[in-house]
Amino acid sequence: MVNFDTRELPREKWDFVILGSGIAGLYTACAASRLGYRSVVLTKHTLVDSNTDKAQGGIAAALGDSDSPALHLQDTLAAGAGLCDAEAVDILVNEGPQRVRELIAMGARFDQQNGELALTREGAHSRRRILHAAGDATGAEIQRVLNEKVSLDPLIAVREEHFAVDLLVRENTCYGVLAHDRRENNLKVFYGRAVVLATGGLGQLYEHSTNPRVATGDGIALAYRAGAEVMDMEFLQFHPTVLSLPGVPRFLISEAVRGEGAYLRNRYGERFMPRYHELAELAPRDVVVRAILKEMADTAADKVFLDLSHLDAEMVQARFPTISRTCAGYGLDITRDPVPVAPAAHYMMGGVKTNLDGETSIRNLYACGEVACQGVHGANRLASNSLLDGLVYGGRIVERVRVVAGADSECPVFTGRDLAEPVEMDVARLRAEIQSVMGKYAGPVRTADGLQKALGFFEQWSRLEGHRAVDAEEMEVRNMLLVGRLVVQAALIRTESRGGHYRRDFPETRACWRQHVILRR
Numbered sequence: 001m002v003n004f005d006t007r008e009l010p011r012e013k014w015d016f017v018i019l020g021s022g023i024a025g026l027y028t029a030c031a032a033s034r035l036g037y038r039s040v041v042l043t044k045h046t047l048v049d050s051n052t053d054k055a056q057g058g059i060a061a062a063l064g065d066s067d068s069p070a071l072h073l074q075d076t077l078a079a080g081a082g083l084c085d086a087e088a089v090d091i092l093v094n095e096g097p098q099r100v101r102e103l104i105a106m107g108a109r110f111d112q113q114n115g116e117l118a119l120t121r122e123g124a125h126s127r128r129r130i131l132h133a134a135g136d137a138t139g140a141e142i143q144r145v146l147n148e149k150v151s152l153d154p155l156i157a158v159r160e161e162h163f164a165v166d167l168l169v170r171e172n173t174c175y176g177v178l179a180h181d182r183r184e185n186n187l188k189v190f191y192g193r194a195v196v197l198a199t200g201g202l203g204q205l206y207e208h209s210t211n212p213r214v215a216t217g218d219g220i221a222l223a224y225r226a227g228a229e230v231m232d233m234e235f236l237q238f239h240p241t242v243l244s245l246p247g248v249p250r251f252l253i254s255e256a257v258r259g260e261g262a263y264l265r266n267r268y269g270e271r272f273m274p275r276y277h278e279l280a281e282l283a284p285r286d287v288v289v290r291a292i293l294k295e296m297a298d299t300a301a302d303k304v305f306l307d308l309s310h311l312d313a314e315m316v317q318a319r320f321p322t323i324s325r326t327c328a329g330y331g332l333d334i335t336r337d338p339v340p341v342a343p344a345a346h347y348m349m350g351g352v353k354t355n356l357d358g359e360t361s362i363r364n365l366y367a368c369g370e371v372a373c374q375g376v377h378g379a380n381r382l383a384s385n386s387l388l389d390g391l392v393y394g395g396r397i398v399e400r401v402r403v404v405a406g407a408d409s410e411c412p413v414f415t416g417r418d419l420a421e422p423v424e425m426d427v428a429r430l431r432a433e434i435q436s437v438m439g440k441y442a443g444p445v446r447t448a449d450g451l452q453k454a455l456g457f458f459e460q461w462s463r464l465e466g467h468r469a470v471d472a473e474e475m476e477v478r479n480m481l482l483v484g485r486l487v488v489q490a491a492l493i494r495t496e497s498r499g500g501h502y503r504r505d506f507p508e509t510r511a512c513w514r515q516h517v518i519l520r521r
C-alpha cells in the first residue's frame with residue numbers, strides 16, 4: 001500500500017516478529033522466550049487495545065471432576081456444525097488444561113469457591129468448565145498477567161503504535177514485516193526468522209460489534225495480499241446479547257449471565273427461547289441470534305430483554321460486577337430491570353488457514369488466535385474456546401519453530417516503487433459505509449441478492465489498487481475493504497446454512513457442503 005525501499009529504512013532483526021498484543025501474541029512471545037528466542041511484539045495501538053482485554057465470560061478447560069477432554073471435544077464438535085477439524089479440536093481440549101495451568105502459574109487469578117477453581121457453564125457446554133476472573137473480567141486479568149510478563153522479560157520488546165502494513169514475502173517465504181510507526185510517522189522494517197500473525201478479529205467491519213476499534217481484520221488482509229490461503233471467511237459469530245440503548249456504546253452482556261439462569265423475553269415479557277430450542281437460553285449462539293431477530297421482527301421491536309430478576313441479587317452483583325456497574329451507569333439495575341439487548345458482530349471463526357502447528361501456506365509465516373483458522377471452531381465457536389485457542393496454538397507455533405528454524409539467513413532487499421499518487425477520499429465516511437453494507441447484506445441473515453449488492457460495493461473500490469495510501473488510517477480502511485469482500489465472496493459461494501452462516505435463500509444444511517471455502521489471491 002506504500003512505496004518503499006528496505007535499504008532506506010530503519011531495520012531490526014529478531015527471532016520472532018509477532019503482530020498483535022492480545023492473548024495469542026503475548027503468550028507466543030512468552031513461550032518463545034522460555035526457549036531463549038528474542039521477540040518483538042508490534043501492536044497498532046496500546047498494549048491493552050485488544051479483544052482479549054474485553055473478554056468477560058471466561059476460558060474453557062476440562063478441569064472439573066465430572067469433566068474430561070473427551071466431553072469438551074464432543075461439545076466443541078457439536079457447536080462447530082460438522083466443519084471442525086477433529087484433530088485440531090483434540091489438540092485444543094487435551095493441551096488446553098496444561099496451558100491454563102501455566103497461566104495460573106504466571107499469576108492469573110481465576111475466581112475460586114471453597115478453595116477450588118470456580119467453574120461455570122455457558123451455552124452448548126455440557127459441563128461447568130469455564131474459569132473466570134473478577135467475576136466477568138477474565139480477559140482483563142489475562143491481559144494484565146501477560147502484559148506484566150512481557151514488560152519484565154529482557155528477551156521481549158513491545159512496540160506500541162506500530163501498524164503492520166505488509167508482509168515481506170519472496171518466493172513463498174516470509175522474511176519480515178513492513179510497519180508504520182505512528183509516533184515517529186515513519187516506516188520501519190522488522191526481519192524475523194518467524195513472523196506470527198496474532199492480529200485478532202474483524203468485528204469492526206460491522207457497525208454493531210462487541211470488538212474494540214483495532215479489530216479490523218488486518219492480519220487476514222496482510223496474509224491474503226501476500227498470497228496466503230484464507231478459510232471459512234463466511235463464518236462469523238454474532239453475539240446474541242449486546243446492550244442496546246440509544247446513544248450508548250455496544251457492551252457485551254456475557255453468555256455466562258444466561259449460564260447462571262437469566263431469561264430472554266420479548267417486548268411483551270414473553271420468555272421465547274423454549275419455543276426455539278430444547279436448550280432454551282443456552283442454545284448455540286446462532287440459534288439464539290436468529291430467534292431474537294425473529295422475535296424482534298414479529299413484535300416490531302429493535303431489541304429484546306434479559307431478565308435476571310428471579311436470580312439471587314447478591315449472587316448477580318458478585319458474579320457480574322463489571323456488567324452490573326456498567327449497566328448501573330446507564331440507570332439500569334440488572335437485578336431488577338429488564339436489560340435491553342440485541343445481536344452484534346462478535347467473533348470470526350474463519351481466518352488465515354494454518355495446519356496444526358500454526359503454519360500458513362507461506363513458509364516462516366504463522367498465525368494463531370482469532371486471525372487464524374486451523375479448524376477448531378468449524379462453522380461456530382463454542383463459547384470460551386477462543387482464549388484457549390490463542391494459548392494452545394501460540395504455544396504450538398513456538399514448538400514448531402524450534403524444530404524447523406534453520407540457520408540465520410541474509411535479509412533480502414524489498415522495494416516497491418510503482419504506486420501512483422493517493423486517491424482523494426473521506427476515510428471516516430468510507431469506514432462507516434463498509435460497516436453499513438456489511439450489516440445490511442452480510443449480517444446474521446444473508447441472501448444472494450444482498451451479497452451481490454455488497455460485492456458490487458467492494459468492487460467499486462477496487463479502483464484504489466495501484467495507488468499508495470496516505471496514512472495508517474487509510475491502510476486500515478483498505479484492509480477492511482479487502483476483508484469485507486472476502487467475507488462476502490465466501491458467503492456467496494456457500495449455498496447452504498450452517499453454524500454462523502445463514503442464507504435465507506438456502507435455509508437448510510446440505511451434506512455436499514461439508515467442506516471448506518478456501519480463498520487465495
Ligand SMILES: Cc1cc2nc3c(=O)[nH]c(=O)nc-3n(C[C@H](O)[C@H](O)[C@H](O)COP(=O)(O)OP(=O)(O)OC[C@H]3O[C@@H](n4cnc5c(N)ncnc54)[C@H](O)[C@@H]3O)c2cc1C
Nearest residue numbers: 020021022023024044051052057058164200369370384387
Ligand atoms: C467483548 C468480548 C468478550 C469476549 N468474551 C470472551 C470470553 O469470555 N471467552 C473467550 O474465550 N473469548 C471471548 N471473546 C473472544 C476473545 O476475546 C478473542 O477471540 C481473543 O481475545 C482473541 O485474541 P487474539 O490474541 O487472537 O486477538 P486480540 O486480543 O484481538 O489482539 C489482537 C491484537 O492485534 C493488534 N493488531 C491488529 N491489527 C494490527 C496491525 N495491523 N498491526 C499491529 N497490530 C495489530 C491489535 O491491536 C491487538 O493488540 C470475547 C471477545 C469480545 C470482543
